[in-house]
Amino acid sequence: MTALLSQFSVNRGSSMYGKYVLKRVLNGIFIYIVLIFIYSFLFNMTMETTVRAQIEEIVRAEVMSLSNSKITPSEIEQYGLRRKTELYSIYKLDKPVGERILFRALNVLTFQYGKSTMIKSAAGSNDVITIVLEAVPKTLILFSTAMIIDIIIGLWLGIKKAQKPGKTLDKSTSVATMIVFGMPSWWLGMLMIMFFAYIVKIFPSGGLHSTPAPEGFAYFIDSLYHLTLPVLTLVILGFWGRSFLTRNIVLGVLQEDFIMSARARGIPERKVLYGHGMRTAAPPIVTMALLALLTSVSGNIVFETIFSWTGMGNLYWVSVQQNDVPVLLGNLSFTTGLYISGLVILDLIYGFLDPRIKVGGKA
Amino acid sequence: MKLSDMRNSISDFWKEFRKVKSGIVGLCLFMFFLILVVFEPSLLQFPEANNRWRDINYWENNPKSAPPEWTNFFSSKKSSTSAVLKNPEEIDKEMGSMRMKEYVFEYDYDFDVPPQDIVFMANGSGDPMVLISIERPDGETIDLIQQSFSLGNANRIRVSMGKDSFNEVMDFASEYEDYSIVSQLDLSKISLCEIIFSEAKMGMTKSKVPLKGTYKIKITSFLQNSSDSIGEAQIVIPGAVFGVLGTDSYKRDLFSGVIAGIKWALLIGILTAVISVSVGVIYGVISAYLGGVWDTIMMRIFEIFVSVPLLPVLIVMSAVFKPSIWTLIFMMCMFFWVGPVRTVRSMAMQIREETYIEASRALGASHSRIIFKHMVPLLIPYSFASMAIYIPNAIVYEATVSLLGLGDANIVTWGQILSDANSSGAMLNGIWWWVIPPGLSIAVMGMAFAFIGFAMDKILHPKLRTR
Numbered sequence: 001m002t003a004l005l006s007q008f009s010v011n012r013g014s015s016m017y018g019k020y021v022l023k024r025v026l027n028g029i030f031i032y033i034v035l036i037f038i039y040s041f042l043f044n045m046t047m048e049t050t051v052r053a054q055i056e057e058i059v060r061a062e063v064m065s066l067s068n069s070k071i072t073p074s075e076i077e078q079y080g081l082r083r084k085t086e087l088y089s090i091y092k093l094d095k096p097v098g099e100r101i102l103f104r105a106l107n108v109l110t111f112q113y114g115k116s117t118m119i120k121s122a123a124g125s126n127d128v129i130t131i132v133l134e135a136v137p138k139t140l141i142l143f144s145t146a147m148i149i150d151i152i153i154g155l156w157l158g159i160k161k162a163q164k165p166g167k168t169l170d171k172s173t174s175v176a177t178m179i180v181f182g183m184p185s186w187w188l189g190m191l192m193i194m195f196f197a198y199i200v201k202i203f204p205s206g207g208l209h210s211t212p213a214p215e216g217f218a219y220f221i222d223s224l225y226h227l228t229l230p231v232l233t234l235v236i237l238g239f240w241g242r243s244f245l246t247r248n249i250v251l252g253v254l255q256e257d258f259i260m261s262a263r264a265r266g267i268p269e270r271k272v273l274y275g276h277g278m279r280t281a282a283p284p285i286v287t288m289a290l291l292a293l294l295t296s297v298s299g300n301i302v303f304e305t306i307f308s309w310t311g312m313g314n315l316y317w318v319s320v321q322q323n324d325v326p327v328l329l330g331n332l333s334f335t336t337g338l339y340i341s342g343l344v345i346l347d348l349i350y351g352f353l354d355p356r357i358k359v360g361g362k363a
Numbered sequence: 364m365k366l367s368d369m370r371n372s373i374s375d376f377w378k379e380f381r382k383v384k385s386g387i388v389g390l391c392l393f394m395f396f397l398i399l400v401v402f403e404p405s406l407l408q409f410p411e412a413n414n415r416w417r418d419i420n421y422w423e424n425n426p427k428s429a430p431p432e433w434t435n436f437f438s439s440k441k442s443s444t445s446a447v448l449k450n451p452e453e454i455d456k457e458m459g460s461m462r463m464k465e466y467v468f469e470y471d472y473d474f475d476v477p478p479q480d481i482v483f484m485a486n487g488s489g490d491p492m493v494l495i496s497i498e499r500p501d502g503e504t505i506d507l508i509q510q511s512f513s514l515g516n517a518n519r520i521r522v523s524m525g526k527d528s529f530n531e532v533m534d535f536a537s538e539y540e541d542y543s544i545v546s547q548l549d550l551s552k553i554s555l556c557e558i559i560f561s562e563a564k565m566g567m568t569k570s571k572v573p574l575k576g577t578y579k580i581k582i583t584s585f586l587q588n589s590s591d592s593i594g595e596a597q598i599v600i601p602g603a604v605f606g607v608l609g610t611d612s613y614k615r616d617l618f619s620g621v622i623a624g625i626k627w628a629l630l631i632g633i634l635t636a637v638i639s640v641s642v643g644v645i646y647g648v649i650s651a652y653l654g655g656v657w658d659t660i661m662m663r664i665f666e667i668f669v670s671v672p673l674l675p676v677l678i679v680m681s682a683v684f685k686p687s688i689w690t691l692i693f694m695m696c697m698f699f700w701v702g703p704v705r706t707v708r709s710m711a712m713q714i715r716e717e718t719y720i721e722a723s724r725a726l727g728a729s730h731s732r733i734i735f736k737h738m739v740p741l742l743i744p745y746s747f748a749s750m751a752i753y754i755p756n757a758i759v760y761e762a763t764v765s766l767l768g769l770g771d772a773n774i775v776t777w778g779q780i781l782s783d784a785n786s787s788g789a790m791l792n793g794i795w796w797w798v799i800p801p802g803l804s805i806a807v808m809g810m811a812f813a814f815i816g817f818a819m820d821k822i823l824h825p826k827l828r829t830r
Contacts, residue, residue, distance in 0.1 A: 031670045046683045175385060178817055182755030182809010184762055187781060187802035194790040194798060205791075298672040302763050306785070316675065320682045320767050332679045339672040 028344035040105040050325040113330030118322040128330035139311030146234035147293040154239040158246025177240040189306040203229040206308035230307045283353040294342045386818025392811035412619035416775045425614040426479040426601035442603035443474035468580040476603040477560040480525030489591030494583040500576025609796040624777040632754035639699035647707030681769040688771040751816030755809030777801035
C-alpha cells in the first residue's frame with residue numbers, strides 16, 4: 001500500500017484530481033436531492049396522515065386545557081378550529097399537492113424530519129433527527145469492526161488462493177463461498193445466539209453492554225464482549241466472498257504479460273506477487289472492500305435486531321413495530337445520505353488509486 | 364439465430380457445464396426442489412397448510428412445540444409419538460327412550476414421555492351426553508369427563524382430556540399420594556397425561572414411572588332425543604414428538620410449512636431474477652447501442668437507482684404500502700435491474716463496433732432489429748449466469764422483509780416462519796426445529812443457485828479458470 005501511495009503521489013496532477021473530486025461530490029449531492037424528492041413523492045400521503053393525526057392531538061390537548069377556564073364552549077370550538085387551520089398552514093397542509101411534496105422534500109434536505117409518534121431518544125427527545133443520530137454510531141461501530149476483520153482475513157486468504165489456483169485450499173474455500181452465498185446473516189445470528197448464548201453460555205444474547213453498564217475500562221471490555229458475537233457472525237459469513245473476489249482479481253492480474261516478463265527476468269515470486277501483482281490489483285481490491293462494507297451495511301442492517309443492537313437497523317424494526325412513520329422515513333433519508341456519501345468516497349479513493357479514472361472521468 | 368444454432372450452442376454449453384462438478388450438484392439440488400414442489404400435495408400431511416397457516420383452529424389437534432419424531436433415536440427416553448385412533452369397537456344399545464352408544468379405543472403406550480393431551484373428536488347433533496373413562500393396564504379406571512353438549516348448529520364434538528379433567532385426575536392421584544401434595548398442584552405445574560400414564564403409587568406426582576401397556580379409552584354417549592346423534596368418533600393423541608420437523612408454539616406442523624415455502628421461494632427468486640436481469644440487460648444494450656446523449660441520460664437514471672440503499676427502501680415501502688407477494692416481487696425488480704447494467708453496457712460497447720452490426724445497419728436494419736436480433740442474443744449466456752446469482756438475493760430479501768413482519772399474510776414463506784420463531788422466542792426456548800429447517804432451506808436453495816451461477820461464470824470467463 002505504501003508503494004502505491006508513493007507512486008500516485010498527491011502532487012502529481014492534483015488540480016485534475018481536485019476537479020474530479022468536485023465533479024463527483026456535486027454528482028452525489030444531485031443524486032441525493034433527486035432521491036429525496038422521489039421519497040417525498042412516494043411517501044407523502046402516509047407522512048401527511050401522520051402529521052394530521054399529530055395536529056389533531058395537539059389541538060385536542062390545547063382545547064382540554066382550556067375547558068376549565070371561563071370561556072364558553074362555542075368559543076373553545078372556534079379556538080380549536082382556528083388552531084387547526086394555523087397548524088395546517090404551518091405544515092403547508094392547506095396547499096396543493098405539488099407544493100406539499102416540495103415542502104416536505106426541502107424539510108428532509110435540511111434534516112427537519114419532524115417529531116416521532118412513539119419512539120423517544122435516550123434523553124427523552126422525540127425529534128426524529130436526534131433519534132436517528134443516536135443510532136448511527138452504533139451501526140458504524142458494529143459494521144466497520146466486522147468489515148476490518150473480514151477484509152484482513154479475506155485478503156490474506158484470497159492471495160493464498162490465487163497463488164495456488166485449483167488446489168485443495170482454493171477449491172474448498174470456493175465451495176464454502178457458495179455454501180454461505182444465500183445464507184441470511186440474521187439466520188446465522190439466530191443460530192449463534194441459540195448456540196453460544198443459551199446452550200453453551202459463553203456470550204450474551206444481545207445488547208450493547210450489560211445492565212447496569214460498568215464504568216471506565218470495564219465498560220470498554222464489556223462492550224467488546226457484547227460486540228464479539230455479532231461481529232463473529234458477520235465475519236463468518238463475509239470473508240469467503242471477500243477472499244473469492246480477491247482471488248479473481250489477483251488471478252486476473254497474475255495472468256497479464258508483465259507478470260510473465262517479471263517472472264522471466266528471474267524476479268523472486270514473492271516480489272512478483274506483492275510488488276508487481278498487488279500494485280495493479282490494489283485499486284479494484286480496495287474498491288471491492290469498501291463496496292462490501294456499504295452493501296453489508298445496507299443488506300444486513302436488519303441483522304442488528306436479532307442481537308438487540310440498537311443501531312439504525314434496529315430502528316427500522318422498532319419503527320415498523322410501533323408504526324412510527326416519521327422515524328421510519330427519517331431513518332431512510334439518513335441511510336440514503338450515508339449510503340451515497342459512501343459511494344462518493346469510494347469513487348474518490350478509486351480515482352486516487354487509479355490515475356486513469358480521473359483523466360477519463362469515467363470508469 | 365436459428366433453432367438449430369441454438370440447439371448446438373446449448374449442447375456445447377452443456378458439454379462444458381457437465382465438467383464443473385459444483386454446477387452439477389447445484390442442478391441436482393434445483394431438480395430436487397422442483398420435484399418437491401410437484402409432489403407437494405402428496406407430501407403435505409396437512410393439505411390446507413397453504414391457505415390456513417394462520418388459522419389456529421386448523422392446527423388445534425397438534426402438540427405444542429413438539430420436537431421432530433426422529434429425535435427419539437438420539438434419546439434414551441422415548442417420547443410418545445402423535446397418533447390418531449380410528450375404527451373403535453362400537454356398541455349400540457337401545458335403553459327405553461334413550462339410546463346408548465359406546466366406543467372403545469385401544470391405545471398401546473410404550474414410551475417414557477407421555478403425550479401432551481388426549482383429544483376425543485366426533486360429529487354429532489342435538490344434545491348428546493358424553494362420558495369418558497380410561498382403563499389402565501394395571502386395572503385402574505379413571506373417569507375423566509362427564510359432559511353434556513348442546514350442539515345447536517355446530518356438529519362437532521371436541522373434548523380435550525388433558526385440559527378438562529383436572530379434578531378427576533387429581534382425585535385419582537390423591538388415592539395414592541398425600542392429599543397435601545396433590546392439593547397444591549395446578550395445570551401449570553403438572554400435565555394430566557403424566558399422571559394418567561404413570562404407575563400409581565406413593566410419590567407418583569413427583570417421580571413418575573411410566574406405566575406401559577394397553578390403555579382402553581371408553582366413550583359412552585347417551586342420546587335422549589331422536590334428533591341426537593353421534594358418529595365418526597376418533598381419538599387424536601398429540602404426542603410429545605411430532606412428524607418430520609415437529610411443531611411450533613402455535614401447534615403448526617413445520618414440515619408442511621417448509622414444504623409449502625419451497626414454491627414461493629422458487630417463484631420469488633426466479634421471477635425477480637428473470638425480470639430484473641432481462642430489463643437490466645436490455646437497458647444496458649440500448650444505452651450502449653444508442654450512445655451519445657441517450658447514453659448519458661440513461662446512465663444518469665441508472666446512477667440514481669444504483670445509489671438507493673436497497674433493503675431499507677424495500678422495508679419502508681413494504682411498511683407503507685403493505686404489499687402482496689406480487690407487489691413485493693415488482694418492488695424488488697424495480698431496484699434489482701441495475702445489477703447487470705454496467706457489465707452489459709461495456710460488453711455491448713464492444714459488440715457495437717463489430718463489422719456485422721455495421722453491415723446490418725448499412726442494409727437498413729431498424730434499431731430494434733439490431734438490438735434484439737444481433738446484440739441481445741450474444742449476452743444470453745451472461746444473463747443466465749447473473750440470473751442464477753440474483754435468485755438467492757431475491758429470496759433473502761423477501762425473507763428479510765418477512766422477518767420484520769411485513770410479508771404477505773396470505774402465503775407461507777420461510778422468512779415468515781422464521782419471523783414467528785424470532786418473535787416467539789424460539790431461540791430462547793431452545794426450539795431449534797423451528798429455527799434451523801426454514802433457514803437451512805433458504806441457505807441450501809441459495810447454495811444451489813450459487814453453484815449453478817458460479818459454474819456458468821467459470822465457463823464464461825475462462826481467464827479465471829485454474830491454470
